[in-house]
Amino acid sequence: MSSASDTDRLLAEQLLRLTRRLHRIQKRHMVPLGITPAQSRLLRLVSHYEGEQAPRMADLAARLEVVPRAVTTLVDGLEAAGCVRR
The missing domain is CATH 1.20.5 (Single alpha-helices involved in coiled-coils or other helix-helix interfaces)
Structure with a gap:
């Protein structure tokens, strides 16, 4: 070598x-x-939309480079923890 x-x-x-x-x-x-690193990453991304129209799941998935279903699961967990609302 x-x-x-x-x-x-x-x-x-x-x-x-x-x-x-x-x-x-x-x-x-x-x-x-009470959150995972992936949920933390999603929260950081969503925080950039503050004051703007709520982002679509597909847009979040594209920014995170994951499938939309993965974002839905993350949002579900964050919603259950009281960190976000739809």
Whole structure:
């Protein structure tokens, strides 16, 4: 293996470990709030629509790069937690 590919592999492994660690930290901070990291991401996105017309589920799904059904599930959970209303 060349030195460049060794470096690329090492950087990829470190990035994966860092991503996993950040996800665990974020999840730990969200537990007391009763929301998941995905719900937190949706809340951040929805907060940018403040004062504007409520975004459509399809628009949120496109911005989050997920299928609309996934957004519906996230919104359902946030609505049950009292974080959003339709």
